[in-house]
Amino acid sequence: MVILAEIIHRFFQILTIIIIVKVVLSYFMSPFDPIRRTIDRIIDPLLAPIKRYVPPVGMLDLSPIVLIILIQIIDMIIMNILI
Numbered sequence: 001m002v003i004l005a006e007i008i009h010r011f012f013q014i015l016t017i018i019i020i021v022k023v024v025l026s027y028f029m030s031p032f033d034p035i036r037r038t039i040d041r042i043i044d045p046l047l048a049p050i051k052r053y054v055p056p057v058g059m060l061d062l063s064p065i066v067l068i069i070l071i072q073i074i075d076m077i078i079m080n081i082l083i
Contacts (some may be wrong), residue, residue: 005082012075016068019043023064043067 022039029036043064050063050070 001082005079008078008082009075012071016071019064019068019071 018039022036022043025033025036025039031037031040046067047063050066051061054063054066056062
């Protein structure tokens with residue numbers, strides 16, 4: 001069970017890093033760049049439900065922050081169950 005918990009934990013860490021990379025790249029890269037489009041295809045389906053409930057604050061979109069917090073909460077719950 002510990003190995004499964006470690007794999008799941010690593011997956012959530014990688015997902016969190018990809019979300020952060022998406023946010024940073026959105027400031028510097030064109031939306032038509034292949035790297036950014038690939039990352040968007042991975043993360044946007046996760047952000048879409050959150051964007052329905054969390055409106056942007058001025059020019060700032062808080063949905064990635066909410067998603068990272070949710071991922072961390074889910075990670076802690078799963079770790080407590082498996083370990």
